[in-house]
Every structure is written in structure tokens, then in C-alpha cells.
Amino acid sequence: MTSATPPFTSSSLHLPHTPKFTYISTPFRALTRHPCPPSTIRMCSRVSSQPERNPGPRKTHKRSTSSPSSEAEDLVKLIMRNFSDKQPLVNTLDKYVKFVRTDHCFLLFEELGKTEKWLQCLEVFRWMQKQRWYIADNGVYSKLISVMGKKGQTRMAMWLFSEMRNSGCRPDTSVYNSLITAHLHSRDKSKALAKSLGYFEKMKSMERCKPSIVTYNILLRAFAQARNVDQVNTLFKDLEESIVTPDIFTFNGVMDAYGKNGMIKEMEFVLAKMKSNQIKPDTITFNSLIDAYGKKQEFEKMEQVFTSLLRSKEKPTLPTFNSMITNYGKARLREKGDLVFKRMTEMGYKPSFVTYECLITMYGYCDRVSRAREVFDEMVDSENEKKISTLNAMLDAYCMNGLPMEADALFDNARSSRMFRVDSSTYKLLYKAYTKADMKELLGKLVVCMDKDGIIPNKRFFLDALGAIGSFRDGKKSTNRKDGSRQKAATETAKS
Numbered sequence: 267m268t269s270a271t272p273p274f275t276s277s278s279l280h281l282p283h284t285p286k287f288t289y290i291s292t293p294f295r296a297l298t299r300h301p302c303p304p305s306t307i308r309m310c311s312r313v314s315s316q317p318e319r320n321p322g323p324r325k326t327h328k329r330s331t332s333s334p335s336s337e338a339e340d341l342v343k344l345i346m347r348n349f350s351d352k353q354p355l356v357n358t359l360d361k362y363v364k365f366v367r368t369d370h371c372f373l374l375f376e377e378l379g380k381t382e383k384w385l386q387c388l389e390v391f392r393w394m395q396k397q398r399w400y401i402a403d404n405g406v407y408s409k410l411i412s413v414m415g416k417k418g419q420t421r422m423a424m425w426l427f428s429e430m431r432n433s434g435c436r437p438d439t440s441v442y443n444s445l446i447t448a449h450l451h452s453r454d455k456s457k458a459l460a461k462s463l464g465y466f467e468k469m470k471s472m473e474r475c476k477p478s479i480v481t482y483n484i485l486l487r488a489f490a491q492a493r494n495v496d497q498v499n500t501l502f503k504d505l506e507e508s509i510v511t512p513d514i515f516t517f518n519g520v521m522d523a524y525g526k527n528g529m530i531k532e533m534e535f536v537l538a539k540m541k542s543n544q545i546k547p548d549t550i551t552f553n554s555l556i557d558a559y560g561k562k563q564e565f566e567k568m569e570q571v572f573t574s575l576l577r578s579k580e581k582p583t584l585p586t587f588n589s590m591i592t593n594y595g596k597a598r599l600r601e602k603g604d605l606v607f608k609r610m611t612e613m614g615y616k617p618s619f620v621t622y623e624c625l626i627t628m629y630g631y632c633d634r635v636s637r638a639r640e641v642f643d644e645m646v647d648s649e650n651e652k653k654i655s656t657l658n659a660m661l662d663a664y665c666m667n668g669l670p671m672e673a674d675a676l677f678d679n680a681r682s683s684r685m686f687r688v689d690s691s692t693y694k695l696l697y698k699a700y701t702k703a704d705m706k707e708l709l710g711k712l713v714v715c716m717d718k719d720g721i722i723p724n725k726r727f728f729l730d731a732l733g734a735i736g737s738f739r740d741g742k743k744s745t746n747r748k749d750g751s752r753q754k755a756a757t758e759t760a761k762s
Contacts, residue, residue, distance in 0.1 A: 341365060342373040355386050359393050367399060372409060379413035387413055388422075402433040408444045415448025423448035439478050442469050446481070450488050459492060479510050483519055490523035495532055502539070512543055518550045525558025533558055549580045556586060560593030565602075568593070584615060588624045595628025603628045619650060623659040630663030635672075638663045646685065657686045658695055665699035673699065674708055681715065690721050 341362065349358040359366055371394050378386050387410060394400050407430040414423040427445055430437065446465050449458045462485060469475045482505050489497040498520060505512055517540035524533040537555070540547070552575040559568035568590070575582055587610040594603035607625065610617070622645050629638035642660040646652065657680055664673035677696060680686045693716050700708045716723070 338369050338373060342370055342377060345370075345374065346377055355389055356393050359390070363397075368394070368403075368406070371406075375409050375413050379416060384413060384417045384419070402430075402435050404430070404435050404438055404441055407435065408441045411441065411444040411448055415444065415451045418451055418453070420448055420452045437475060439469065439475050439481065442475055443478070443480050443484060446484055450484070455492060459488060459494070459497075462488065463497075477508070477510065479513055479516065482510060482512070483516050486516060487519035487523050490520045490532075491527070493527055493529065495529075512545070514540075514545055514548055514551070517543075517545065518548070518554060521551065521558075522554040525554050525561075528558075528562055530558060530562055530564070547578070547580070549575075549583055549586075552578075552580060553583065553586050553589065557589040557593075560589055563593070563597050565594075565597070565599075582613075582615075584618055584621060587615065588618075588621055591621070591624040591628055595624070595631045598632050600628065600632040600634065603632075619645065619653050619656055623653075623656055626656070626659040626663055630659075630666055633667060635663055635667050635669065652686055654686050654689055654692060657688075658692055661692065661695055662699075665695070665703075668703070670700060670703050670705050670708060674711075681719075688719060690723070693719075693721055693723075 345355075345358050345362060345366075348361075349355040371390055374390050375387050378384055378390070391406070391410060394406070407426055411423045411426050414420075414426065423445060427437070427441070430441065442465055446462045449461045449465075452458045466477060466481065466485060469477050469481065482501060486498055486501050489501065505516075517536055520536050521533050521540075524530075524536065533555075537547075537551075540551075552571060555571045556568050556575075559565070559571065572582075572586070572590070575586070587606055590606045591603045594600070594606065603625075607617075607621070610621075622641055625641050626638045629635065629641065638660060642656065645656055657676075661673045661676060664670070664676065673696065677688075677692070681688055693712065696712055697709070700712060
């Protein structure tokens, strides 16, 4: 779906319309911005910077670079290293009881939330409640609800919400925001969205819980991801009538969600709305547009946005170039992808491992497997950290080009050299590829390797594999039907 005049032209971005993809070699420095608003919880105290009393000659000595935040992080890392199944976390906390305070517990919640040991967060919370310095606080409950939500533990988040009220704390906007986010992480999205709207309406009726711009941003992005355009428009109208002012994150979140869903017309409408609110696009805005147009293979618009980005005050980032390389590759426009990479290096950007993976993927789509292998070997020979995603990209390039034996040889080499830490993602990729190729011998060998590496496939693993088998069989049946109809037509022609 395309519109005659896209809203990102010179009138909207205050830049001249230049659809041609020109290449220059002016060095720029990458500028990155954080996609999320800063946390409302401050865990680090400021370090005083008073002048020294002695105005004498300067002495050359090493200054202490430690700060309360770095000391807290060091202590949390020490605690994380020292607890295990044999040494419970509570025992480790008791060992450092003189030093651990609320700031350290917040950091522990974050670190434990990144692992499968999220249940330990509740142990830390119970330990906190027994300490003399503990004061029931909304911030603690808000953080825990957020961690439980990210792990899909909606019931646990609800229990913490009721526990907070029982402790005498009155919920505020940040707590309800965490609760809404927790529900949106659940699997039943329609039910989660209905629940979230219920909380939103309840918040509007409570003075200390009025929806903030963060609330609107969470809901707008969620409904855009669910392709519910009517509800997104309703929320935008509600936002305009409220005292809350939209920010750059409001529009970036919705545009990114629409773009990922391929809803170009809706994305452009939100971009026009952003312009009417006198909000200038930032790097994230440009990247979202470039990625969305690239995925839909609307390359003229993509190149126009890239040119506008270069002429604006914002600067491209590595994701800008990575997206363009990948999307050109999927369209088999290898030369254009190579030019993007060349221009990126000329502008002074250092490619990351993701950039090299994008190049491998591009060469895989463009039937240049040997070139993809050269890039992979360069990555392996470099001193950079080896990522399993890089191995997966090369294996995928082999498989999409009908080279399962080469993929198997590379996989064996990676396992024996222990250069890459092979995980379930690699096995899942190969299992699907070997199933589609009907390579029963390789499948059997792969299952044995999985058993040796302790990889236990889950339900999703087998569902994806069954899907691969189904698509393979459907393809085979359609081929047989075509061959049968051709044979029948040939027989009839011979008879006549």
C-alpha cells in the first residue's frame, strides 16, 4: 500500500527531496539514543566535586575513580558469583548484611531477572523485609512486578500488587504502569489488552494514579503491535484531550510497531501526526522508517529517508546500515548492499558482529555462498568475541542454498573446536533445514549430538519442526500433481 506523497518529504523534515542514493565519504561520528525514557527510580547518589583546599603545586597521583554506583555493582557481582545450589542466596546476603542496602537489592532484581533464577528475586525481597533499614516502598514493588511480568509470571505480579496494598503502600502511576506491562507480556494478547484498558480507565478515576505519558506510550505501542488501528486512534484522541503531552517516544513506538507489521500507510499517518505536534524526527525515527520501507522493498522511499537522515542534525547508527544491507540482500540487490557497506566504512563506522552477520545473510540470499564463507572466516580469525548468531548465519546461508553437507561439516568443526558455544538455536535451525531437505541420516546424527550436549527440545522446537515437515510434504504433493497432470496431458496428446 503506497501513497502518492509520503509525509517524510522535504515539507515534513524541512529537507530537500533527493530520491537518488548518492555516496560521499565525509566522516561522521555515530550518535545513539536510548529508546526508552529514563527510570524514575534513582539508585546512585551524586559524588561531591568540591575544590581542593591546598592551592599548592599539583601532584601527579592516581585519583580514585570509584563511585557509589560502581561500588554497588561490584558488590552485586560478588554476591551473584558466590551463591549456588549448595550455597543459598540468603546465606550469601547474610554474609554481606552490613553492606547490602536497597540499591543493591534493586541491582540484584535486575541481574536475577536476566537469568532463569528470577524466583530468587522473591527470596531477596523476603530477606529485605527482615532488615532494620527496610521501609515498604512503591519503587520496590514496581520493580518486582516489572521483573515478574518480563518472565511471563502475571499471577506473581498480581500477588505482589495485592501484597503491596496489604503492606500499607498506596499504588501510584508507576506501579500501574508496571502492572499493565506485566499483563502485556502474557501469551493471551487479546485478554491482556482488555485487562490493560481496564487498568487505564481505573487510573483515570484516581487522583494519584493519573495516566502519564509512559502509560500512553505502553498502550499505544501494544495496540499498534496488535494491528488495532481504531484503538490506537482512540488513545491518540484521548491523549490530545488530556493534560499529558506526547513525546518522541510516543510516535517512535507506534511507527516502529506499524512498520514491523508492514502497515506503511498507518506508519506514514503517525509520522504526519508527529510533524503536526512540532516534534522533530530523531535517529530512531529514521531507522524505523528505513527498516519498514526496506522490508516492503520500497527502496526509493528508503533511500530518500536515508538521504534526509544524512542532511539532518541526526547521524546514522550501525543499525541503519545493517538494516539496509539485510533488506537489499533479501531483494537480491547485492551490488547495492556492497555499496552501503563500503559507504559505511568510508564514513568511519567500525562494523560490528551484527554487520558481518548481515553481510553473510545477504550473500546467502544472492547465491554467493563462497563470499559468505570468506566473511565468516574473517570473523573467526579476528580477535573479536565469537557469537553463536554468526555461526547460525553461516549455517543458514548453506542450508538456504541447498548445501546441507557443507552445513554439517561446519557444525562438526564448530563443536570439535569449541570456538562457538552451540545452543538450542543452532540445533533448531539445522533440524528444520535437514527436515525440509529430507536428510534422515543427518537428522539422526543431529539428535545424537543434541543428547550429548544436553539440549532438551521443548514443545516449540517440535512444533516448528512439524511445520517444516508439513511445508515440505505440501511442496512435494504439489510437485507430484504437476508432474501427473503433465504426464496425463502428454498421453492425451499422443492418443489424439
